[in-house]
Amino acid sequence: MDLRELYQDIILDHGQNPRNFGMIDHPSHFARGHNPLCGDKVTVFLKVEGDRIVDVSFEGKGCAISTASSSLMTEVLKGKTLDEVHILFTAFHDQVTGVNDHPVIPDSLEDDFDRLLPLAGVRTYPTRVKCATLSWHALEAALKSGGLVAEPVKTE
């Protein structure tokens, strides 16, 4: 496989200039993700109002794949309902792990899902799949924990 299929321009762009990087003001949820294989750490911050993510950001040091994945995730998820987040997470996860190459996506989310497709290149690199899913797992953990925090979260 050509390396450019894995390291597409959009991946390199988001890997080198991540969007939504840093902590948002007054997050309502956050969670840390840790990939013990490579030592990468990422923290995802969320501001959830009702059933909608009104703001999302991330912090951490990671490889190009994990940074680009986090960056694209935050772009796509801003403004989404929790149900939509769940649909996108499942479809993305299935796609990059090779469980399902053609997940069923509602029309309304198709453009968003397409934004994530450049990451599908990790499928042929089994050791790199976790790089692409790390921030998504952190996001899921943040939502599941119900992680309401009274004070702004301090990172280490």
Add this chain to the structure above:
Amino acid sequence: MFDVTSVKADFPIFRNNPGLVFLDTGASAQKPQVVIDAMADFYARDYANIHRGVYGLSQRATTHFEEARETVQRFLNARHSREIVFVRGATEAINLIANTFGNTLKVGDEVLITEFEHHANIVPWQFLRDRIGIKLVVAPMDDTGGLDLIRFQELLGPRTRLVAVTHVSNALGSVMPVEAITKMAHHVGALVLIDGCQAAPRMPVDIQDIGCDFYVFSGHKTYGPSGIGVLWARAEILDELPPWQGGGDMILEVTFDHTTFQGAPARFEAGTPHIVGTRGLAVALDYMTKIGVDVIRDHEEKLTEYGARRLAEVRGVRLLGAGQRRLGVLSFEVDGIHPHDLGTILDQHQVAIRAGHHCAQPLMDRLGVPATARASFGIYNDESDVESLIDAIKSAQSLFRR
């Protein structure tokens, strides 16, 4: 005269993977044909359980097994073959010490390790700390990537019972002054355990010269099979240690009320061991000895220096621990490219390196990096492998520059 080409021809992995540039011997070494053949032959001709049968086959297997112990004895220049305990690997050896010698320690006793240690020489001591209440003390690295010997000496004290230190850092390649460390430790009455995983494959090890009390290494890093390793301990210490795992082969007599145990080393070898693995290990050590372990050291030292010089010439590459005498290991960072990405890209050029924390997360924290890229050498590597590495790094840089 050492001829890399003919040495490389001894390793079938390179015939079966043409173009492979293998720079991850620090994780595990490739195997020469003689080791593969010796193990297959053992199974095909001489295999039975050891120390059991009165029949000839079992006796032949037992002879191979005990001869392997003598090979290891010669390799380390140990006084007696009964000082050699076969274990699964260095990790098990350290756990064995922590669970035997370690259990004789008291609350407040100290085990002194260094910032360079592999997780295998950290975690067993943390278990011991949590179980018994010993204090785990950590001697720091200096700014050049070596052990801060002044701080090390300051941290030694009357409560220090054991100093457990690596011989060659697996993450940086720094060679530790183990003779000096041993003298300082003995001065305060502490015993010394040396983790020889990266040293045993690369330099002559004379445990009597070093003067240490325990020395451990893994067979798979010395061109032998995985699942077999060595604990050497001074006889007078080994004889005093309580048994660890209970089972067959380590006992003299068992009743439901009471059991008496074998002396060393059998006392520490409960259960059927990796019989054929000991033969593979012995043949691997003989293979190294035939080439000359000092010749191997000279070759790898020159290659490491060459690699360091060439890497330093590449714009955007930063070597870690650059101020040290290094052996066989080069850890580096490439500006703007995470080690994990670098590893994937290099792999596409058939260059195999390790990218990660090298089972030394505390050291990574100390260096302020999540991970490093690590190239490590074996006897089959030469300058052309370094050049392939450099070409692949440059290609990664141009991919990321777009």
